[in-house]
Amino acid sequence: MRRSPLATLLLAALVLPACLPRTTIRPPPPPSLTSVANALFESVENEGTMASVFLVDAATGTPLYARHEHVRLLPASTMKVVSTSAALAAFGPDFRFHTPVRLEGSQLGNLFLGDLVVEASGDPSLGSWRFPETAMACEQVAEALQARGIRQWLGAVRVSNADEGPYGLFGPGWAWDDAAYAYSAAPTPFVFRENVVDLSLERPEGQDCNAQPRRPIVVRYSPSFNELPTVVYLEPNAQKAGLGCVRERGSGRMRCVWRSTAEQCPQKASMRVAIDEPRALFTSCVEDSLAARGIWRVPVPPHLAAVPEVATSEPLLDFTSPSLAELVKVTNKESLNLYAERLGLRFTRERTGTESYPALREAMAQELARRGIPTRLLRPVDGSGLSRYNVATARGLAEVIYTSLKEPYASALLESLPVAGVDGTLASSAVSNGTRGLIRAKTGTLSGQKAYVGIAERPNDPEHPRVVFALMLGNIDDQPALTASQVFEQFAEAMVSLPLR
Incomplete structure (x- = not known):
């Protein structure tokens, strides 16, 4: 009996799989x-x-x-x-870093005539809020003067061994527009409070972010410091609320942009900004601590180049780092x-x-x-x-x-x-x-x-x-x-x- 071509093809299709070798599907290798x-x-x-x-x-x-x-x-x-x-x-x-402090001058009763001299050691933690033993530096100076019976002081704060040298305050390849921010504080040989101060801004009470302020924005620096000239620009309807500041090259003026959004109108804003004068910051801090104990520093009168010649040089205390x-x-x-x-x-x-x-x-x-x-x-x-x-x-x-x-x-x-x-x-x-x-x-x-x-x-x-x-x-x-x-x-x-x- 002759098979039709179609029947032959169907028979071959049924028989062929049984004749072919079986293939194994392997699972993918485990991840490594x-x-x-x-x-x-x-x-x-x-x-x-x-x-x-x-x-x-x-x-x-x-x-x-x-x-x-x-x-x-x-x-x-x-x-x-x-x-x-x-x-x-x-x-x-x-x-540990050691930062010696000494008195150079003469004590007449409860009056000290002379300078408080700090020897820069490069300690980055001096005056920092991060450690209990460093945050009280100014109070330690005031306590040491009080313990000596000093109630008045005619002189100045001096820092020795603090010359930045010919290479300036900043590292090579640093971005100039980072200079105002706390993360870019200058690594000066004398560091105090990590060379930063807190800048805070406050709008006049009831001031709408989208309206021209009737009174100036209140600018404060803390701790008390010879405030940097600061210009504040308001940017309403920004994509994101926030505060950013840049120190202008040449003038040293702080230029801040305070942004608000349609949903957010903050009445206050703050950030830490870097300063280039840690010696002035330390002086201000010491004066505040002295005043809290009833001890007053009288600056050297302008017509005097300095206080009278040094009679003694005595150690006052030694700041020790963690x-x-x-x-x-x-x-x-x-x-x-x-x-x-x-x-x-x-x-x-x-x-x-x-x-x-x-x-x-x-x-x-x-x-x-x-x-x-x-x-x-x-x-x-x-x-x-x-x-x-x-x-x-x-x-x-x-x-x-x-x-x-x-x-x-x-x-x-x-x-x-x-x-x-x-x-x-x-x-x-x-x-x-x-x-x-x-x-x-x-x-x-x-x-x-x-x-x-x-x-x-x-x-x-x-x-x-x-x-x-x-x-x-x-x-x-x-x-x-x-x-x-x-x-x-x-x-x-x-x-x-x-x-x-």
Whole structure:
């Protein structure tokens, strides 16, 4: 019996699958740190962002993951890890700044004729509100004078060893329009109250934000200070309410823009602004404390060049800073530029005998060379990372942490790093409960740049239980699919929980 062609085709279709070899559909491989990281960084690089990453075993230094690890980018505030670790290496965690204060003159009964002389030590914490022992500096001076029976004082406050030198007040590569802000306070050899004052603005009572003010905006500076000339511009119907101030170059005048929105009309606003005269701020603070105790300072009359010749020079007291470990902790957790600059410059003086930014470059290069880190991987020009002239690679930053783990101060440096999801600049990091507390990292931020360097604990990996990492992102888009913080959080999760490969 002959089959029709159609029947033949149907029979072949039924028989053929039984003759073909069976194929096994394999499930995709489980995710690993390498696969997740590669996909993550490829996605941001497709948007034009440059990702530079380096990961090593914390005990052996064995590289575990690398991507563009030799690319040079701006380290921003991760440079603070370099300056703080250098200071810890030079002085040890127990080091303290000492700022001597002495009286130069003569005491006649309850009258002192002479000067109060403070010897600048570079202590960034003198007069700071951050520590109980530093916040009471002016009160300590007043108490010491009162204990000597002094009720009147004809003389002045002088600060010795406070010359800024030929390089001025600011670091190379700092943005001039940052100068008014507290985060850009000048790292002068004599620092008081972190070289900032509180500026507050207040509208006239009942004043509508959209109306021309009937009376001037009230401007106050606190603590009491020779107020800076301040001009306030009102900007109603702005997209976002807030206050921003810029110190005009040349005039020294403070120019502030106070913005309000259709929904928000704040009657008061305040911010901390940087000042260039910490000596004047210290003098004002001391005078207020003296007056509170009934002790009055009489300024030297203009027709006198100075008070009578010095009869004696006697120590009055010695301001002592918190330990270097405590200073480093606030520096890195809160990313304090002034502290990082002063620690970097104090380290520079220890190594070269002078304080200047050219000398800082030399001293830091020598310290990095001691650790085996060449300048092509890391080139600091300041201590805080504010400078746009700093250059770093992910490999260079990671090696700073790795080499620090071998030093006696290792625990002090690690304890200073912000903890993801817990404190410091990583307190708001949206990591999972399983990752929270297992990542310590210094962060760095400049326009279009973000960097992280630190350690990650891997509790499920007995072979590599702790790793050192550096992640640098450059040329970040204003509206990326993933923010820099989200990139870090996803990478952090992978470092803690996933197998390496």
